[in-house]
Amino acid sequence: MADQKKMVEAVTSMDVDFAKWYTDIVVKAExxxxxxxxxxxxxxxxxYAIWENIQKILDKKFKDTGHENVYMPMLIPxxxxxxxxxxxxxxxxxxxxxxxxxxxxxxxxxxxRPTSETLFCEHYANIVHSYRDLPKLYNQWCSVMRxxxxxxxxLRTSEFLWQEGHTxxxxxxxxxAETERMLGVYADLCENHLAIPVLKGIKTDKEKFAGxxxxxxxxxxxxxxxxxxxxxxxxxxxxFAKAFDITFQGRDNTQQHPHQTSWGASTRLIGALIMTxxxxxxxxxxxxxxxxQIVIIPVAQHKEGVLEAAAGLRDKLSATYRVKLDDSxxxxxxxxxxxxxxxxxxxLELGPRDIAEGQCVLVxxxxxxxxxxxxDELETKIPEILKEYQAALFQKAYxxxxxxxxxxxxxxxxIRIAGESNCYIKAMWCGDVACEEAxxxxxxxxxxxxxxxxxxxxxTCVCCGKPAKAMVVWGKAY
Amino acid sequence: MADQKKMVEAVTSMDVDFAKWYTDIVVKAExxxxxxxxxxxxxxxxxYAIWENIQKILDKKFKDTGHENVYMPMLIPxxxxxxxxxxxxxxxxxxxxxxxxxxxxxxxxxxxRPTSETLFCEHYANIVHSYRDLPKLYNQWCSVMRxxxxxxxxLRTSEFLWQEGHTxxxxxxxxxAETERMLGVYADLCENHLAIPVLKGIKTDKEKFAGxxxxxxxxxxxxxxxxxxxxxxxxxxxxFAKAFDITFQGRDNTQQHPHQTSWGASTRLIGALIMTxxxxxxxxxxxxxxxxQIVIIPVAQHKEGVLEAAAGLRDKLSATYRVKLDDSxxxxxxxxxxxxxxxxxxxLELGPRDIAEGQCVLVxxxxxxxxxxxxDELETKIPEILKEYQAALFQKAYxxxxxxxxxxxxxxxxIRIAGESNCYIKAMWCGDVACEEAxxxxxxxxxxxxxxxxxxxxxTCVCCGKPAKAMVVWGKAY
Numbered sequence: 044m045a046d047q048k049k050m051v052e053a054v055t056s057m058d059v060d061f062a063k064w065y066t067d068i069v070v071k072a073e074x075x076x077x078x079x080x081x082x083x084x085x086x087x088x089x090x091y092a093i094w095e096n097i098q099k100i101l102d103k104k105f106k107d108t109g110h111e112n113v114y115m116p117m118l119i120p121x122x123x124x125x126x127x128x129x130x131x132x133x134x135x136x137x138x139x140x141x142x143x144x145x146x147x148x149x150x151x152x153x154x155x156r157p158t159s160e161t162l163f164c165e166h167y168a169n170i171v172h173s174y175r176d177l178p179k180l181y182n183q184w185c186s187v188m189r190x191x192x193x194x195x196x197x198l199r200t201s202e203f204l205w206q207e208g209h210t211x212x213x214x215x216x217x218x219x220a221e222t223e224r225m226l227g228v229y230a231d232l233c234e235n236h237l238a239i240p241v242l243k244g245i246k247t248d249k250e251k252f253a254g255x256x257x258x259x260x261x262x263x264x265x266x267x268x269x270x271x272x273x274x275x276x277x278x279x280x281x282x283f284a285k286a287f288d289i290t291f292q293g294r295d296n297t298q299q300h301p302h303q304t305s306w307g308a309s310t311r312l313i314g315a316l317i318m319t320x321x322x323x324x325x326x327x328x329x330x331x332x333x334x335x336q337i338v339i340i341p342v343a344q345h346k347e348g349v350l351e352a353a354a355g356l357r358d359k360l361s362a363t364y365r366v367k368l369d370d371s372x373x374x375x376x377x378x379x380x381x382x383x384x385x386x387x388x389x390x391l392e393l394g395p396r397d398i399a400e401g402q403c404v405l406v407x408x409x410x411x412x413x414x415x416x417x418x419d420e421l422e423t424k425i426p427e428i429l430k431e432y433q434a435a436l437f438q439k440a441y442x443x444x445x446x447x448x449x450x451x452x453x454x455x456x457x458i459r460i461a462g463e464s465n466c467y468i469k470a471m472w473c474g475d476v477a478c479e480e481a482x483x484x485x486x487x488x489x490x491x492x493x494x495x496x497x498x499x500x501x502x503t504c505v506c507c508g509k510p511a512k513a514m515v516v517w518g519k520a521y
Numbered sequence: 522m523a524d525q526k527k528m529v530e531a532v533t534s535m536d537v538d539f540a541k542w543y544t545d546i547v548v549k550a551e552x553x554x555x556x557x558x559x560x561x562x563x564x565x566x567x568x569y570a571i572w573e574n575i576q577k578i579l580d581k582k583f584k585d586t587g588h589e590n591v592y593m594p595m596l597i598p599x600x601x602x603x604x605x606x607x608x609x610x611x612x613x614x615x616x617x618x619x620x621x622x623x624x625x626x627x628x629x630x631x632x633x634r635p636t637s638e639t640l641f642c643e644h645y646a647n648i649v650h651s652y653r654d655l656p657k658l659y660n661q662w663c664s665v666m667r668x669x670x671x672x673x674x675x676l677r678t679s680e681f682l683w684q685e686g687h688t689x690x691x692x693x694x695x696x697x698a699e700t701e702r703m704l705g706v707y708a709d710l711c712e713n714h715l716a717i718p719v720l721k722g723i724k725t726d727k728e729k730f731a732g733x734x735x736x737x738x739x740x741x742x743x744x745x746x747x748x749x750x751x752x753x754x755x756x757x758x759x760x761f762a763k764a765f766d767i768t769f770q771g772r773d774n775t776q777q778h779p780h781q782t783s784w785g786a787s788t789r790l791i792g793a794l795i796m797t798x799x800x801x802x803x804x805x806x807x808x809x810x811x812x813x814q815i816v817i818i819p820v821a822q823h824k825e826g827v828l829e830a831a832a833g834l835r836d837k838l839s840a841t842y843r844v845k846l847d848d849s850x851x852x853x854x855x856x857x858x859x860x861x862x863x864x865x866x867x868x869l870e871l872g873p874r875d876i877a878e879g880q881c882v883l884v885x886x887x888x889x890x891x892x893x894x895x896x897d898e899l900e901t902k903i904p905e906i907l908k909e910y911q912a913a914l915f916q917k918a919y920x921x922x923x924x925x926x927x928x929x930x931x932x933x934x935x936i937r938i939a940g941e942s943n944c945y946i947k948a949m950w951c952g953d954v955a956c957e958e959a960x961x962x963x964x965x966x967x968x969x970x971x972x973x974x975x976x977x978x979x980x981t982c983v984c985c986g987k988p989a990k991a992m993v994v995w996g997k998a999y
Contacts (some may be wrong), residue, residue, distance in 0.1 A: 076644060079601055080631065083594035085644055088659070091590050111566035112573065116558040116680055117595075117633070117664055118617070123557055136623045139596070141633065143618040144668035153558065155595070155619065155633070166554060166563055181566070185664075186595055190622035202594055 056323050061267045068317055069196045072326045072385050082194040082201030092334035093313055100236050104228050110180040115162040118153040123161045127286040133253020137189045155188040160305055163209040164287035171211060173292045177301060179211040197314035198521050205309035211301045218302035222278040225306040226259045229274030236331040238436035239263045239319045240444055241273060242516060244492030249476050256280040262491045264444040265318035268465025270491045270520040273315050276306035319440050326386025327409050329436055330429045338382045339368040340375060342394030352398050388432055407432050452501040461486040467518045471511035473504035481506050488517040534801050539745045546795055547674045550804045550863050560672040560679030570812035571791055578714050582706045588658040593640040596631040601639045605764040611731020615667045633666040638783055641687040642765035651770045655779060657689040675792035676999050683787035689779045696780035700756040703784040704737040707752030714809040716914035717741045717797050718922055719751060720994060722970030727954050734758040740969045742922040743796035746943025748969045748998040751793050754784035797918050804864025805887050807914055808907045816860045817846040818853060820872030830876050866910055885910050930979040939964040945996045949989035951982035959984050966995040
């Protein structure tokens with residue numbers, strides 16, 4: 044167990060320094076590496092495999108809801124970016140500019156896409172003519188670039204991987220329904236696959252997407268009580284359609300502007316997985332996205348028949364699960380630590396005595412609970428244990444959030460609660476951006492969202508005392 | 522049939538103007554659209570779906586051969602690009618340069634990756650220390666950018682989608698075996714999935730990848746007799762490893778440089794599909810990559826029971842195939858033309874009389890051959906017909922290549938043959954680049970490759986008469 048201890052010691056305790064713990068996990072679980080490009084990371088095989096699993100789940104949900112994938116150019120001409128005023132104001136300060144092709148200076152600068160509304164709009168203007176062409180339900184998987192000042196792996200990087208959906212609809216009602224539907228897809232991904240409970244709501248004007256009429260969000264709470272915006276869905280009205288002159292002939296033969304949405308989720312979700320489920324031994328991954336779901340560790344593998352039996356189990360279980368057999372020369376202790384670091388949901392131990400008794404030992408990653416299972420019952424027991432494991436991950440995250448959610452009906456309380464620990468604070472708001480800024484100044488919190496499920500904490504704004512318009516959940520955020 | 526005629530007439534005949542026919546197909550089959558970014562195209566849903574199917578096939582082959590996916594940054598610092606001399610000379614003239622982030626001028630220019638050898642090398646130098654860390658078998662799916670002067674959709678665009686494999690090995694032998702193995706994977710994709718026969722061989726020094734010791738290639742012949750380089754695999758020796766200071770401790774405890782490969786295939790393959798199988802009615806797609814494999818067209822669909830029966834068939838066949846039921850109001854003739862344009866392999870017609878007789882009509886896209894099939898035999902007959910169809914596509918392309926392949930043992934013959942039509946010309950070569958340049962000048966042909974399967978056409982170089990070193994296949998290329 045010497046090297047297990049050594050490996051565990053090398054990770055900073057999350058209670059000592061959560062930020063350091065996070066970057067330790069990123070590096071030691073081999074999710075990512077730093078790159079020679081400012082603010083950009085290298086997605087290593089294990090980190091990328093998590094993203095591939097997230098992609099598979101989301102892509103199927105997108106296609107099941109009628110969406111089609113496309114691919115737009117990665118560069119956007121400056122004149123195109125400038126067509127929608129709010130949009131360019133929001134993004135121009137943080138884009139990377141291409142000014143030369145080979146040795147030739149370009150007549151117009153091109154930015155590396157920070158998001159692709161403008162390109163989709165330009166294309167839609169070309170291909171949409173009649174209400175019969177609607178809705179257009181497009182999505183693209185790509186990388187985007189935003190020239191961030193301070194970066195952290197997965198959470199905020201200059202380049203990141205994401206998908207961006209862009210849809211066009213005949214009516215505002217349909218577009219709003221799409222905005223809500225896709226937020227629901229993200230919430231489903233987070234809660235039912237990633238085991239991360241999320242708060243669904245609407246962003247205040249201050250926090251919404253540049254150019255959107257409204258931005259819907261799912262907010263996840265990390266282990267340290269900070270919020271992580273984990274997916275957003277925007278309703279644009281017909282603002283972009285007007286700026287890009289997208290029109291269609293309606294059912295009544297009049298020329299109309301379509302109504303638009305966009306929605307995105309990114310490799311940030313890998314950061315959410317780390318900070319929601321991880322512990323001082325490393326990652327803890329939900330089965331649906333774990334690159335390896337079951338690792339088989341042969342015990343006393345030099346003994347006759349052990350490796351053969353382990354390989355047989357691997358072959359059998361591989362029909363249903365992503366299975367790895369580690370028959371390397373490393374010690375059992377080293378292997379246990381290694382796969383705990385990597386967050387593999389189940390460890391299957393198999394030694395000579397187990398084989399003689401027709402059983403094996405399963406160990407859950409989250410709580411190290413052991414199960415002695417008859418080999419002929421494995422295929423019925425594993426799904427049960429994985430289901431319990433998945434539920435336990437969700438429940439732990441849910442309980443953390445419940446413990447760290449408070450209400451405040453006056454400013455002093457809000458400031459005091461925010462000062463005690465990272466948490467969600469439910470409090471009423473008048474709708475004025477000045478109060479958002481005041482709360483940022485005085486309590487260090489920002490508006491996470493106005494939850495769909497509203498409560499009445501008080502009748503007046505927690506900051507200015509004017510009549511309240513909505514309950515906002517406030518908190519510190521990544 | 523009026524609109525069918527109209528649609529077909531709108532495509533330029535391939536015999537009149539092959540280049541115009543090609544771009545007509547790209548636009549009318551809705552594969553791609555032009556974009557506001559110079560030399561970049563928009564991959565529309567139907568075109569992107571073909572790429573997704575190619576990706577699925579290749580990605581599985583890569584994983585089955587032990588490769589792992591990663592993702593590197595899209596930008597490369599100028600100093601990194603310059604580390605390997607031949608490489609920077611080859612690529613610097615055609616890269617797009619990022620010079621500004623937001624409003625700030627960068628201290629070092631970054632290029633949008635034209636290929637990622639340099640980033641992989643830098644990463645490998647960090648993570649490879651011992652022979653136990655080898656081999657490294659990485660691949661990445663991404664887009665790359667090369668500032669091309671003249672562009673054509675899929676064939677040559679400033680930005681294109683591809684995969685790039687980068688591997689590192691303990692010995693030269695292993696690296697060469699990998700280079701050959703991955704060329705084999707590409708040939709397998711082309712011949713057994715895309716129904717495109719390919720010539721496998723080695724590029725001359727003049728045509729090899731910038732920085733490679735040798736470049737292996739698969740060359741496909743298009744319907745018009747021109748060649749299309751369809752996938753390449755490069756052996757680098759330890760040149761990059763030395764430039765990037767990648768070392769490992771060998772089995773004998775000495776510090777050594779690993780041996781390296783890279784290999785890539787791109788959305789160019791969509792161009793190959795169009796120009797190998799297409800005809801004057803549109804695309805002709807092989808089943809493995811066709812976004813829709815079977816389109817069901819109800820005949821007299823207003824008659825009772827027709828739509829229900831068609832929907833029933835769709836649901837049944839969807840378990841095995843990608844099926845579309847077109848129950849729109851468009852005429853049958855319009856639908857026939859539409860799905861011929863899109864290259865759907867099988868059209869299934871079902872009308873009241875068919876239903877009464879318990880049968881349907883299947884029509885092959887390539888030759889319009891009709892099959893009257895009993896409904897209860899559909900599930901055994903469809904795979905047979907698709908197999909025949911796939912074989913017929915391959916055979917037609919194979920025959921075209923055979924007809925258009927000639928030999929020349931003297932310069933006059935070579936010039937005459939090259940002047941008569943686009944074709945492959947087998948001829949001997951002395952190994953001197955001056956002769957390659959002379960043949961380009963005099964006959965307008967370039968060296969496609971030195972095929973693995975060598976023949977002896979003569980003893981002397983077709984150009985200069987000096988002793989021959991190899992048989993080269995010469996031709997015009999895209």
